[in-house]
Amino acid sequence: MEDIHKNNASTEESVQTIEEIEADKREQIAVLGASDAENCSFSQGYCKRQALYACLTCAKDGQPAAMCLACSYNCHDDCDLVELYTKRNFRCDCGTGKYHRKCKFDESKNHLNDENKYDFNFDGKYCQCRRPYPDPECPEDLKDAEMIQCILCEDWWHDCCLKLTKEELDNEDNDEMICPRCLCKPGLSFLRCYSISNTQTEIGTAECTKPINEPKSESGSFFFEDFRLKICKCVACMKLITDAKIEFLCDYADSVAAYEQIGIDAHEEEEKQADGQINNFLDKLDHNGQMEVAHGVSFMRQAMKEMCEKAQSNGGVITAEHTAELKRKLAERTEEMKRRRLNQ
């Protein structure tokens, strides 16, 4: 979970390593790629899944509320925002009765979204321990914790607060997690049968493929990526699922992985199109024009390479001075090219 808006970030973080920048970029493509940055999602109603932000500046009487990606950029760009990552089945609250501010996309919005569900995440608190993220006064025992989202309640948990064994945490197949708070609810414990730590996979009858054994445990559980497809849909199991109102679990498209794949695919398609446009443009240039572009690209590469080398000798950290120097070099070259053209 990255703080994409950096609104509540500390001042020391103008320094980032190259690996962190790359990881941030990949995460942004995955999380934001499938959400529309230019149009408010309100008209689409309750979205299957979208990136959401809560505004601490505009919330009326501390009422929980959240907005879509486009509203976070356009309507609350100067606010103190809490990034909620993605949540399912939510309609944008921007401009509704829960906020002091109108929505720039539609000033007439003023109703309430009755089907939206809210919890302490909307106040910027996460996990059983209700800590903020990022956590400025992080206790020692949570310093190295990773945040994992429960696929039922969609709250984020510190891995150490899940009471899982080291083996469970280290298992590479731990794709989806259901938290201990959800698994101990009446009617939900049957989901433990499908957990990766359940080694007894003996099934009930010819019709029912649900493992009989339900491991007793106080902890949360991890599940294989394809477990949603494997949930038994026999009459008895469907009754358990509909009674618990968790039909979405049987839908792979509900998963964060499916949502992120849409963003990654869209990004790849965009890059392909951009490459096509560049090639088209280059085809239309004469020889001198093509050489000028080629030299420009190689200058840019060289300047980036020099910047990375400097950063590498600084422990892989790119500072504001490094980027300022890169900008200065590029601006100088642009001026130089202009002068040369005028002198021709």
Ligand SMILES: [Zn+2]
């Ligand atoms: Zn919106």
Ligand SMILES: [Zn+2]
């Ligand atoms: Zn705001």
Ligand SMILES: [Zn+2]
């Ligand atoms: Zn808005």
Ligand SMILES: [Zn+2]
């Ligand atoms: Zn915690």
Ligand SMILES: [Zn+2]
């Ligand atoms: Zn949960």
Ligand SMILES: [Zn+2]
């Ligand atoms: Zn069954």
